[in-house]
Amino acid sequence: MTTLSSGSSLLITDVTNIRKDFPILSRTIHDKPLVYLDNAASSQKPVQVLDSMDHYYRHTHANVHRGVHTLSQEATELFEASRRRIADFIGAPNEAEVIFTRGATESINLVAYTFGLSQLMEGDEIMLSEMEHHSNIVPWQIVCAMKKANIKVIPILDDGTLDMEWFERNLNAKTKLVAVTHVSNALGTINPVEEIIRLAHQQGIPVMLDGAQATPHMSINVKKLDVDFYAFSSHKMYGPTGMGVLYGKSSWLNLLPPWQGGGEMIAEVKWSGTTYNKLPFKYEAGTPDIAGAIGLAAACEYINQFDRDGMLQYEQALLTACTKAMESIPGVRTVGTAPHKASVYSFIIDGLHPYDIGTLLDQQGIAVRTGHHCTQPLMERFCIPGTVRASFAIYNTMEEIEKLVQATRKAIQILT
Amino acid sequence: MQTAHSSIELEQEKVIEEFSQFTDWSDKYEYLIDLGKALPALDEKYKTEFHLVKGCQSKVWLHAFVKENKLYLVADSDTVITKGIIALLIRVLNGQDILDIEKADLTFIEAIGLKSHLSPTRSNGLISMIQHIKSYARNLSITSQPEIASDPASQQALMIRQIKEVYDPEIPVDIWELGLIYTLGIDEHGKVQITMTLTSPACPVAGSLPLEVQEKLMQLPFVTDVELTLVWNPAWSKDRMSDEAKMALDMF
Numbered sequence: 014m015t016t017l018s019s020g021s022s023l024l025i026t027d028v029t030n031i032r033k034d035f036p037i038l039s040r041t042i043h044d045k046p047l048v049y050l051d052n053a054a055s056s057q058k059p060v061q062v063l064d065s066m067d068h069y070y071r072h073t074h075a076n077v078h079r080g081v082h083t084l085s086q087e088a089t090e091l092f093e094a095s096r097r098r099i100a101d102f103i104g105a106p107n108e109a110e111v112i113f114t115r116g117a118t119e120s121i122n123l124v125a126y127t128f129g130l131s132q133l134m135e136g137d138e139i140m141l142s143e144m145e146h147h148s149n150i151v152p153w154q155i156v157c158a159m160k161k162a163n164i165k166v167i168p169i170l171d172d173g174t175l176d177m178e179w180f181e182r183n184l185n186a187k188t189k190l191v192a193v194t195h196v197s198n199a200l201g202t203i204n205p206v207e208e209i210i211r212l213a214h215q216q217g218i219p220v221m222l223d224g225a226q227a228t229p230h231m232s233i234n235v236k237k238l239d240v241d242f243y244a245f246s247s248h249k250m251y252g253p254t255g256m257g258v259l260y261g262k263s264s265w266l267n268l269l270p271p272w273q274g275g276g277e278m279i280a281e282v283k284w285s286g287t288t289y290n291k292l293p294f295k296y297e298a299g300t301p302d303i304a305g306a307i308g309l310a311a312a313c314e315y316i317n318q319f320d321r322d323g324m325l326q327y328e329q330a331l332l333t334a335c336t337k338a339m340e341s342i343p344g345v346r347t348v349g350t351a352p353h354k355a356s357v358y359s360f361i362i363d364g365l366h367p368y369d370i371g372t373l374l375d376q377q378g379i380a381v382r383t384g385h386h387c388t389q390p391l392m393e394r395f396c397i398p399g400t401v402r403a404s405f406a407i408y409n410t411m412e413e414i415e416k417l418v419q420a421t422r423k424a425i426q427i428l429t
Numbered sequence: 430m431q432t433a434h435s436s437i438e439l440e441q442e443k444v445i446e447e448f449s450q451f452t453d454w455s456d457k458y459e460y461l462i463d464l465g466k467a468l469p470a471l472d473e474k475y476k477t478e479f480h481l482v483k484g485c486q487s488k489v490w491l492h493a494f495v496k497e498n499k500l501y502l503v504a505d506s507d508t509v510i511t512k513g514i515i516a517l518l519i520r521v522l523n524g525q526d527i528l529d530i531e532k533a534d535l536t537f538i539e540a541i542g543l544k545s546h547l548s549p550t551r552s553n554g555l556i557s558m559i560q561h562i563k564s565y566a567r568n569l570s571i572t573s574q575p576e577i578a579s580d581p582a583s584q585q586a587l588m589i590r591q592i593k594e595v596y597d598p599e600i601p602v603d604i605w606e607l608g609l610i611y612t613l614g615i616d617e618h619g620k621v622q623i624t625m626t627l628t629s630p631a632c633p634v635a636g637s638l639p640l641e642v643q644e645k646l647m648q649l650p651f652v653t654d655v656e657l658t659l660v661w662n663p664a665w666s667k668d669r670m671s672d673e674a675k676m677a678l679d680m681f
Contacts, residue, residue: 043454158630366508368487369462372546373510376454384486398507399486427459428509 028327032408034059034315045378048413048420053198053226053357053404054382055248058312062252065311066304076300078277092303095310096293102313103243104234105260109292112259112266113301117225118148120244120259121192123296124221127269128190128242129156138187142167142175142204143394144197147387149223153192167193169394173200173349177208184216191220195227199386199400200349201332201357203227210240219265225249229406230328230355232321235260247305251406252312256305259296266292273298324407328356331405331414338418344425348400356405359386362421365428367399373424374401379417437529440521441537448541457542458510465512468519471505478640482557487511489554493565495650500527500566504558514538514546514555522562530566535559564594565648584615584651591645595638597628602677604638608669611660619653621646626665 032038035057040047049057069091075084077092093108100108114120129152133139139153143166150164157164165183168176175193184191191213196203210220221242227233229250235243242265247256271278271289275298280288289295316324335358339345344363362370371383384399385392392399403417451457475492482489487508494501502519506512521537522530538544547556568587592610593603600607604625611624623646627638643655670678 366487368508369510373458376458423455427455428462 028408028410032410034061035408036060036063038408042378042380043376048379048416050403050405050409050413050417051380051382052229052406052409053249053386053402055254056229056251056406057408058253058308059251059315061315062308062311066253066308069304069307074303077303078294088303092301092306095306098310098313099258099306102233102317103228103245103258103260104236106236107263110260110263110266112261112293112296113306114244114257114259115255115302116248116257117223117244117246118257120242120257121149121221121223122152123259123272124192124242124244124261125152125156127272128219128221128265129153129160129162131270132189133157133160133162135161136187137162137189138165138185139163140165140167140180140184140188140191140193142193143169144173144175144200144202144388144391145192145194146198146223146225147389148225149192149194150390162189166390169202169391172351173197173202174351175202175204175209177205180209181212184212184218186216188213188216188218191218192223193220194223194225196224196230196355196357197349197388197391198226198357199359199388199391199402200351201226201354201359201404202349202351203231203353203355206238206240210238214239226355226357229316231325241265247309247312250309250312251315253305253308256302256309258309263292266296271295271298275299277301319407328405328407331409331411332356332358334411335403335405335414335417338414339421342418342421342425345421348395348397357402358404359400359402361397361400362425365425367401369428370401370421370424373427374417374420377416377420377423379420381417437521437525437533441535441540444517444521444537445540461513461517461543462509463513464516465506465509465514468505468512468516469503471503475503476505482554482561487554489515489558491558491561493562495527495569498527498569499524500530500562500569502562506554510546511555514543515558518555518559518562527566527569531563531570533563561648565650568649581615584649585613587649588613588615588621588646588652591649592642594645595641597638600628600678602670602674604642606671606674606677607665608671608674609638609665610642615652619651621652621655622658623655624658624660626660626663628665630661 037057038047038049073084073087073091075088077085077089080086096111097108100111105111114123133156139157139162141150141153141164153164167180170176191209193204193209195206206222213220219241221244222240224233224243224245226249228245241262243260245258248254278290278295278298280290332354336347339358339360340347346361346363348359348361361367367383371381374381382402386402448457451460471490476490480490480492482491487506489504489506489511491502491504500522502523504515504519506515521535538547589605593605595604597604597607604610609625609627611626613623615621623642625639625642639657639659643657646652646655
């Protein structure tokens with residue numbers, strides 16, 4: 014099993030071992046070795062995750078919660094053990110506060126529809142930030158339109174950090190929820206969430222964090238954060254797609270109405286009315302993604318085997334090296350220069366379109382993302398059509414960064 | 430125009446042969462980029478919402494017009510690789526007979542290894558551009574018969590056919606069958622007056638529907654202008670759906 018210490022001299026050899034856990038990394042693209050730098054969109058999966066799901070389907074699969082037969086009990090135990098492991102991973106005090114969803118987007122929609130529809134009144138405000146992913150904008154637009162409530166947007170400064178003075182000044186009695194991203198997917202900015210939560214809670218305002226870009230990189234403790242809702246996706250943190258989590262304080266989840274109706278979420282159904290199941294089942298209508306939960310738990314375990322500080326330091330070293338090398342290329346401009354960033358490097362090149370650069374990088378086997386990264390308001394803020402984004406995971410190497418730099422130089426040479 | 434006399438097939442073969450010389454990807458892209466750079470800039474008057482072909486990653490503007498049953502194209506893009514492919518499309522299609530364009534199978538793009546640029550995930554506007562060209566050619570081929578072009582009933586039928594290509598996101602029934610169009614008319618100058626609604630004022634994704642309707646109607650050669658009014662009164666309800674729509678949505 015691979016381990017990663019925080020001693021930087023050992024890192025390269027360790028990463029060679031880590032890479033062996035990810036079968037896809039040995040693929041070639043256009044006859045060149047794949048350099049996968051699109052981890053902020055979705056990370057690759059280690060064999061440990063793949064095997065856990067395969068094993069479940071081969072040996073333990075049955076529907077959960079409703080069976081007296083052995084297999085159903087085994088599947089239920091595995092499923093609920095996965096929930097406990099995931100709760101531990103984010104420091105949730107109570108596993109019933111971990112709701113399985115299809116991903117961070119669905120988690121946010123769950124909060125928008127339950128909290129939004131039950132707590133918002135005409136003229137109330139929801140506070141978002143200018144750097145939100147569309148997933149944390151559109152659900153609020155829909156719900157605010159229904160409730161005649163308003164969205165207030167925390168502006169960002171030129172370096173891609175939140176204008177915290179503005180935030181503090183504009184929190185008010187009408188603010189019913191602060192919903193911001195923990196880490197920006199387009200810029201990498203790590204937001205001062207402790208401070209945001211402290212300021213909001215001072216005025217009795219709950220906070221929801223979009224943790225989709227945070228959970229792959231940093232250790233999360235929802236209890237320490239004292240956050241009211243925390244949404245994240247499995248597929249960005251080495252787990253399977255189609256699986257996500259909403260953590261919510263049980264005080265909130267018990268208070269809010271159910272969302273989707275169906276099997277599993279009920280206590281008793283009568284034509285005269287239905288009573289609902291307890292947490293977490295109240296929010297899990299229908300047969301859940303059992304294999305997905307098992308895969309996500311395996312991903313948590315996979316991450317947990319590493320020294321988390323060492324992992325963060327390694328990814329930060331990749332980011333620093335990448336930023337420095339890319340900025341040495343004439344015409345390259347870094348978008349997002351916050352002092353605290355996750356391993357996301359967004360850039361533009363003067364006079365060149367991100368699409369053209371991305372296409373020519375792909376020809377050289379390098380997978381990056383181009384475009385607006387589902388953050389159109391943010392791109393508008395910077396007056397750019399989009400960026401090229403390289404985002405790193407634990408299996409990326411300094412050698413791959415060098416390849417990105419060389420490939421970018423080649424792309425510029427072809428395009429100019 | 431040099432390409433006017435060669436058939437689409439012949440021109441495609443020429444392009445394929447030219448590209449077969451490139452053994453290295455970078456030579457191929459350099460050539461494509463040179464073609465993109467050499468594409469004449471589109472007159473600013475055509476760089477409007479009307480001429481914009483939707484793409485998420487890059488923008489494509491397209492202006493097509495017909496002279497003596499031949500279709501002529503001018504187009505532009507904000508990315509140079511897309512422009513290079515546009516240059517090839519124009520080379521193959523420009524000045525060709527509208528009936529040939531309608532039937533054309535543009536196999537050359539795959540043959541020269543650029544098929545991935547037409548994948549929907551690229552979202553660069555190229556597929557939509559080809560669809561626009563074909564749809565334009567198809568409409569022209571119908572309306573080139575003068576008796577249809579000036580007959581109000583035929584015009585109405587053609588307008589409805591265009592509108593039926595527009596869908597409300599996530600509803601598998603076109604917006605005509607959904608009953609979103611309240612009134613539709615055209616005057617003798619080719620100006621269309623249309624009133625429509627959306628399923629819900631809260632539906633943010635549906636905001637692009639009116640624009641799409643305008644775009645589809647403008648593809649008809651006899652349409653000179655589209656005046657679209659969005660109304661909320663009377664509000665849309667499920668009763669406005671056609672029986673066909675109700676059937677499709679399993680509402681019976």
